Amino acid sequence: MPSKKSQAREAQPNPPIEQAEGPPAPDPVPPVQLLYCSVCSFPPEYCEFGSSLTRCKEWLKDKHSSLFDKYYSDDALSTKLGTLSMEAQAKLEKDTAKKEAKAEAKADAALKKKLASQVTIKRIERNKRKHVTSIHGLEAFGVDLKKAAKQFSSKFATGSSVTKNLQGQDEIIVQGDVSDEILEMIETEAGVLKGIPADNVEIVEEKKKKGGD
Amino acid sequence: MFKKFADTWTDLGRFSPATDIAGQTPVKSSVQRAIRAAVLAQWKIEPETLEAIWPKKEGLVHVKWCVRAQRQREHVSVYTVHGEPLIIQHFDGPYYPTLRLLHKYPYILPKVGVDRGAIRFLLGGAPMMCPGLTSKGGYLPPPESALPAGTAVAIHAEGKEHAVGIGLTKLGTEEMRRVNKDVGVEVATYLGDDLWALKSL
Structure with missing residues (x-):
């Protein structure tokens, strides 16, 4: 399990729920600041399971390069393999690529339809x-x-x-x-x-x- | 619950707010009190934090969501504050936070973890099988804090920081270890489902 200690992350796109209200009694626990991918809306660590990994990667590299290093550097890639075997990982990657192609084709078709x-x-x-x-x-x-x-x-x-x-x-x-x-x-x-x-x-x-x- | 269905029966796979939301009603304050009490009892959350998420003055809005599950329609209650979904409940079941809320306050639900191989099934909306939870990459609470069946849990994934879904235990965690077969956790909501796609109602 990953530790749930969260680093101070950058401001997320949707603002947190209002904090000002409420009695000043013991302070409410502040919410974890969490960044969502602006391409696929997932937390960036889950981009790899989405259908737009290439674009997600580009976005992350562009906007949040430190996080990009964290998730896509070589160490990160090798550690995240975890208990999964190599073949399973290869299969997963193949699936992801397939899914991506599919999603792209779908988006293309939708665009065409829209234009028509x-x-x-x-x-x-x-x-x-x-x-x-x-x-x-x-x-x-x-x-x-x-x-x-x-x-x-x-x-x-x-x-x-x-x-x-x-x-x-x-x-x-x-x-x-x-x-x-x-x-x-x-x-x-x-x-x-x-x-x-x-x-x-x-x-x-x-x-x-x-x-x- | 919020699975994307390409339903042959209705031929309407995608969620559209116009047809699938049966109604939005403000919740009576007495009912709100009951919900607040239940949430405080069920989640591991301090009253102050709940107050920050859902101030007393702000009325809760009950959104009845018609979910197509295979061939029948089911109603799921989504409670929103200022249009932002916060609490979901299926029929009389436990209250779940929404995944976005859980991401902000990750400690409010007990955790279970699935191994890496299970993630993609989970993101397809499949229930979590016991082996995925009991394997090396998975995580179940230790015996002294075992969870009974029917507990709302946050589903975490191997090597990931944030929760990937919210589910309901079908078996007790100790039972999962023993049986190690079939469904261990039913999935209520997960990353990328219709509820996730909807940022505000």
């Missing part, structure tokens, strides 16, 4: 001269729909909400015909609308069917 996904801005006719605009597909680009809706409503001073369409997918409905303005906002990456390639945005129009309800 479309944002549709649809102008829907309410009656002859009134329209609403529905924006569909923003969530694929990691946009918070609620926040985007809020942004639209404050920008255009009209109602804007997140609703489910007939297929049960979320979309933003903005009152009024604002499709061109929204396209412009996407192009200029206003507010929360970041990272959407303008080529992926299409504007369509939906006319009310004649004699319909």
Whole structure:
């Protein structure tokens, strides 16, 4: 077992829970300051079991070189073998490499999918001269729909909400015909609308069917 | 408990807060008192430290988490303070700290250790088998401080400083030594599961 005595580590990314409150009676035991890998979110000693070891290593070397030496220097590597046999270790390494490749392929596929996904801005006719605009597909680009809706409503001073369409997918409905303005906002990456390639945005129009309800 | 499932039944392997959180409710102060008492009794934690983690004035929020376990849904209670998960409980079981909390206060749960070979299984969410705990790289508390079955334990790993998971002993530690077969510790939460992925609720 490793000793649980912790060295004073660097500040962790997420701040510790507030310490100020509470009666001044015997002091509360301070929390262990612990660093998490910013790539895979594990404590750095567990990076080797994650799916992004190479990137984790780079990050650690770059940001916290002392820790890098601690975990990845030759001594550390030989001691950490511990009771595990050489073959088992080799197998583990092979597995890790495989896992890493897999995760990379997955990330690639996800990125491709993201790049291929479309944002549709649809102008829907309410009656002859009134329209609403529905924006569909923003969530694929990691946009918070609620926040985007809020942004639209404050920008255009009209109602804007997140609703489910007939297929049960979320979309933003903005009152009024604002499709061109929204396209412009996407192009200029206003507010929360970041990272959407303008080529992926299409504007369509939906006319009310004649004699319909 | 927070295992990532690629579930064939629902075809929704990943956790998404919109569908899997059944509700968030503030906890009644009488219930909070009961939880606080239970936590103080179950964990090795000083009242002052608990006070620092979870100040009396701050209300606890009970988040009901729908966990898909194989083919049925199970509810796990996650208690949060300021949106940060602190305490988890499955049904009427013991209270567990979350792994992030355990990392900050590593002494609050009794320790067991697994050998290096078991780490990757643990990170896949498998329960810990006795041989992994009794082998040379593993660690079980000495006989004089043996743990009974059904104790919440911090699972540490050979050669690592920080805990890798939190589990519930299925057998007493002495029994594990004797039987040395099958599941010794059920895993409640581990590094990289859905609860870990979620920093705040």
